[in-house]
Amino acid sequence: MLTxxxxxxxxxxxDDATELTGNGxxxxxxxxxxxxxxxxxxxxxxxxxxxxxxxxxxxxxxxNFRLTDEDGTVFTxxxxxxxxxxxxxxxxxxxxxxxxxxxxxxxxxxGIGVDQEKYLQGAEGQGDLLTEAESTNMMWSWQxxxxxxxxxxxxxxxxxxxxxDFKIHMGSHGSSLDNYKETTLSLGTEALVSEDMTPIIHxxxxxxxILDGENKISLTEQAVIMVSEEKSPKIAVNASNMFTVDHVHxxxxxxx
Amino acid sequence: xxxxxxxxxxxxxVSCTNDDGEYIAVGENELLTVTLPSNFPPMAYNVSxxxxxxxxxxxxxxxxYDGKLSANGFISCGFCHEQRFSFTHHGHQxxxxxxxxxxTRNTPSxxxxxxxxxxAWDGATNHLDLFPIxxxxxxxxxxxxxxxxxxxxxxxxxxxxxxxxxFEEGGVNHTNFLKALAQFMVMMVSYNSKYDKxxxxxxxxxxxxxxxxxxxxxxxxxxxxxxxxxFSDGSFRNNGLPPNPNINDLGRAEVSGSPxxxxxxxxxxxxxxxxxxxxxxxxxFGSLESVLNFYQNGVQDSPTLDPLLKNGNALGISLNDDEKxxxxxxxxxxxxxxxxxxxxxxxx
Numbered sequence: 001m002l003t004x005x006x007x008x009x010x011x012x013x014x015d016d017a018t019e020l021t022g023n024g025x026x027x028x029x030x031x032x033x034x035x036x037x038x039x040x041x042x043x044x045x046x047x048x049x050x051x052x053x054x055x056x057x058x059x060x061x062x063x064n065f066r067l068t069d070e071d072g073t074v075f076t077x078x079x080x081x082x083x084x085x086x087x088x089x090x091x092x093x094x095x096x097x098x099x100x101x102x103x104x105x106x107x108x109x110x111g112i113g114v115d116q117e118k119y120l121q122g123a124e125g126q127g128d129l130l131t132e133a134e135s136t137n138m139m140w141s142w143q144x145x146x147x148x149x150x151x152x153x154x155x156x157x158x159x160x161x162x163x164x165d166f167k168i169h170m171g172s173h174g175s176s177l178d179n180y181k182e183t184t185l186s187l188g189t190e191a192l193v194s195e196d197m198t199p200i201i202h203x204x205x206x207x208x209x210i211l212d213g214e215n216k217i218s219l220t221e222q223a224v225i226m227v228s229e230e231k232s233p234k235i236a237v238n239a240s241n242m243f244t245v246d247h248v249h250x251x252x253x254x255x256x
Numbered sequence: 257x258x259x260x261x262x263x264x265x266x267x268x269x270v271s272c273t274n275d276d277g278e279y280i281a282v283g284e285n286e287l288l289t290v291t292l293p294s295n296f297p298p299m300a301y302n303v304s305x306x307x308x309x310x311x312x313x314x315x316x317x318x319x320x321y322d323g324k325l326s327a328n329g330f331i332s333c334g335f336c337h338e339q340r341f342s343f344t345h346h347g348h349q350x351x352x353x354x355x356x357x358x359x360t361r362n363t364p365s366x367x368x369x370x371x372x373x374x375x376a377w378d379g380a381t382n383h384l385d386l387f388p389i390x391x392x393x394x395x396x397x398x399x400x401x402x403x404x405x406x407x408x409x410x411x412x413x414x415x416x417x418x419x420x421x422x423f424e425e426g427g428v429n430h431t432n433f434l435k436a437l438a439q440f441m442v443m444m445v446s447y448n449s450k451y452d453k454x455x456x457x458x459x460x461x462x463x464x465x466x467x468x469x470x471x472x473x474x475x476x477x478x479x480x481x482x483x484x485x486x487f488s489d490g491s492f493r494n495n496g497l498p499p500n501p502n503i504n505d506l507g508r509a510e511v512s513g514s515p516x517x518x519x520x521x522x523x524x525x526x527x528x529x530x531x532x533x534x535x536x537x538x539x540x541f542g543s544l545e546s547v548l549n550f551y552q553n554g555v556q557d558s559p560t561l562d563p564l565l566k567n568g569n570a571l572g573i574s575l576n577d578d579e580k581x582x583x584x585x586x587x588x589x590x591x592x593x594x595x596x597x598x599x600x601x602x603x604x
Contacts, residue, residue, distance in 0.1 A: 122385035123434035124305055130389075130430045134403050141393035143511060144381035175374060175382040176512035227513035 020102035022195030026067065027253055028095040028108070029200060030086045031246065032058055035208040041088060047212040051219050054163065055153040058088040058207055059136055060239065061146060063118075064182070065097055066109040070190065075101055083114065083129050085136050102194040108201060109184040112240050113148030113171060116178055140171050143227075147171045148179060149239050151210055157220040166223040168210060170235045179232055181240035189248040198253025202246045213238035285421065286310040288439075290370075293447035295455050295485045301370035301384055301442055308439040311422040313600075316440030318418065319433065321603045324408045326398035328354045333391065333437075334603050336363045340596050342446065342528035343367060349539035353397035360503050362539030367446035367527050367595060372490050377521045377537045378511045379492060385438045402430060409433070446527050446595035454589070455485065463589060470586025473579050480564050487526035487590070493562040494519040496555030496571060500538055507537065518560045528596065530588045544587060548580045 032039040034055075035047070044054040062084050065077040077097050084095045118125055129146075133139040138147045149170040154163040172179045191199035211217040215234035217225070225231050288308040292299055319325065321334045336351050337343035345351060345363035352358055361377050369375065375387045391397040392405060409415045410428045420426030422436060451471075453461035463471065474482075483489040492508040499505070499519060508517035521537040535541040541550065555565050555572035565572055575583070595601075 119386075120383055122302075122305060122383045123431050123438060124385075126386070126434075127431060128429075131403055131406070134401055139389070139393075139402070141389055142380060144383075144386045144389040173513055174379050174511040176379070176508075176514065176517070227510065229513040229515070232513060 020104065020192060020194035020197065022102055023099045024102060024193040024195055025198040025253060026097040026100050026105075026191065026193060027198060027200045028065075028097070029202045030062070030093045030095070030205050030243075031202060032088050032093065032205045032207050035206060035212075039088065039207055045208065047208055049157075049212060049216060049218055049220075051155050051157040051211075053153055053155045053166070053211075053219070055088075055151070055207070057137070057150055057152040059085060059138055059147075059150045060205075061085050061113050061133075061138060061148050062095060062110050063114060064109075064111040065095070067097075067100065067103075067105040067191070068107045068109070069103040069105050073103070075103070075105075079118070080125075080127065083118070085129075085132055085138055087136050090136070100193050104190040104192055105187065105199075106190055107184055107186050108191075108245075109182055111180055111182045112236070113180040114146045115180045116172065119145065119172070140169065143171070143174060145171055145174070149210070149235070151207065155219045155223065160220055164219075164223055166219045167226065168217075168235060169226045170232050170239065173227055173229070173232070177229060177233065179236040181236050183240045183243055185243060185245050187245050187248050189250070191248050192250045196252065197250060199251070200249040200253060202249065203243050204246045206242045206244070209238050209242035210235060211238070213241055285312070288313055288443060290442060291445040291447060293445065293452065293456075293485070295452060296368075296371060296447065297484050297486065299370050300373050301438075303370075303442065306385070306435045306438055306442075308443055309422060311418065312436050312439040313443055315415075315418045315422045316436035316438070317601070319437055320440050324412075325392055325400060325405050326354055327400045327404075330354070331398050333388070336391075336397075337366055339598075339601055339603070341531045342592075342596055343444070344532045346531070346533065349534055351391075351397055353394065354399040357396035357399075359394070359396045360505055361537050362534060364524060365528065365532055366441055367444055367592075368486055368525060369444065370442040371486050372488075374490055374492075374522060378508045379522060380511050384441060385434045388434060388437050406430060406433065440601075444595075444601055446592040448594040449527070449590050449592040451586075451589040452485070452592070464585070466582050466585045467589050468586075470582035470584070471589075473575075473583050474586055477573050477575070477579075478583075481523045481562075482526050487529075488523045490522065492517060492520040492522055493564075494558065494560040495521075495551075496557070496561050496565050497536060497538075497540070497550070498554075498556045500540070503538065505538065516560060519558065520560060526587060527590050528592055530591050531596065544584050545580065548575055548583060551575065552580070 034045040041055055044052050046052045064082050067075045086093050133146050137150050140147045147169045151168040153166055155166050156163055170179060191201055215238050217231060286309060288310060290303050290308060321332050323330045323332045325332060331354050336345040343366045350358045350360060351363045369384055373382055375381050376390060380390055381387050392400050415428055419428045419432050423432045450461055453459050454463050481489060506518050508520040533542055535547050541547050551573040552575045557571055
């Protein structure tokens with residue numbers, strides 16, 4: 001199996017080497033990390049702001065997947081099936097897109113969170129997402145909305161000696177602030193989809209970026225950030241920029 | 257398919273605006289006529305997404321009055337939203353929830369909710385369907401989880417049948433649960449007060465001289481915020497109430513995170529206002545006299561005070577005793593006895 005995967009990867013730049021037909025699946029792995037290290041709940045990580053974080057929870061909603069092929073044709077995943085909650089605690093870190101038309105896909109776009117259009121579909125639009133959000137601590141019940149990101153744990157810093165709880169809950173603020181963001185990633189390698197080929201797109205989510213990305217968020221300054229007109233949009237930008245494509249496995253989707 | 261079939265009926269309903277309570281047959285279930293009073297602005301709720309039906313409405317009503325929606329089984333929506341007080345919690349400054357816990361805000365009326373875009377004192381949701389999540393999951397109100405409520409309802413054979421009767425795609429699930437509650441609320445239109453009949457020239461109803469003077473003062477001094485015949489523009493404003501130091505409720509800023517929204521609360525509708533004491537988001541005033549005295553003398557300046565309440569150094573609204581008297585007489589004409597006694601909405 002391994003040799004077969006290697007063989008396929010080596011051939012992937014040869015256009016027309018394989019006729020891709022039918023519909024297939026795409027698996028997207030969200031591999032959570034902390035600045036190059038594997039993210040393990042309960043372990044501690046020190047960031048560039050000299051704050052040491054011990055993480056107990058990292059859940060986020062990813063949504064509205066779109067795949068673009070070599071010709072620029074965009075496949076948009078059906079919106080009513082397009083919302084997924086990833087959770088490090090439960091090990092739910094893979095998104096499987098079904099019924100994707102055969103093709104050679106070169107880039108992936110998705111959202112972090114829930115867009116206003118979906119929210120304003122009311123009861124009809126939410127379906128099982130409400131249930132799932134509630135069971136994964138992603139329902140923001142007093143706002144009757146969704147937490148797009150739930151990042152929790154404890155931290156210490158040069159001025160905070162005792163491990164202190166931090167809670168980062170980010171979502172849209174009712175009708176006043178929309179924190180839904182999208183990101184587009186070039187896959188580097190074409191992801192080949194057909195009735196027999198299921199690529200695995202292995203993304204790395206660098207969770208360190210949530211506080212220590214282009215916007216610097218100091219937990220020492222504020223350890224509980226839930227609704228902040230200033231900080232929540234910065235966290236939303238940081239989170240939307242935490243994803244990179246590590247590699248793409250082409251093959252039958254069984255090996256990784 | 258469903259919408260194609262119903263859309264002509266919905267259009268037909270719009271044309272018979274004040275004709276409530278008429279049922280239009282649709283298969284075994286029946287589509288209800290949603291009231292769109294001719295003196296109201298357009299409805300904000302998209303009825304075509306969730307058209308009220310006989311069984312959907314009845315299910316919503318049963319849910320509204322069912323204590324199963326709370327953790328201890330006793331606190332229904334109707335516990336705090338009592339019909340005879342226009343669905344408020346009369347005499348209670350704050351909402352009382354499970355285990356005798358108290359909230360920090362006064363129960364607002366749920367009349368005419370389908371005509372508004374934002375819900376709760378701070379606009380914590382901008383869709384009526386999703387509003388019930390707030391009180392159900394609030395620890396000091398109903399203290400439940402949505403998942404647990406659904407499990408209780410799923411285990412109940414009567415509910416299984418009622419959910420299936422109410423919705424083409426049956427099943428006891430969140431979508432249908434929230435749709436049923438919304439259907440019940442969408443039908444709660446209060447539009448038959450003395451004032452309404454006067455402005456619509458119905459039944460030869462007229463206002464007294466005192467009430468007319470009150471209306472005139474109202475239009476001059478109150479109607480910038482309490483606009484239209486909904487008597488609210490739905491905006492969030494700081495009306496200058498000194499914050500309660502024990503609570504320091506930031507209002508809209510709790511939702512938006514913006515200091516520019518500090519102490520702003522939704523402008524409440526004044527429909528049935530004579531019935532809905534106590535007043536303000538925290539129920540601090542026991543009478544309309546006290547409310548008017550506050551606007552005359554009690555408005556406190558702050559960075560977010562509404563500009564309409566600040567003219568140079570003068571704060572609040574200038575009102576003399578005669579004006580207060582006639583204003584209260586006018587506000588009394590907003591009481592809709594038909595609404596508060598409408599059997600369709602009654603618990604028993």
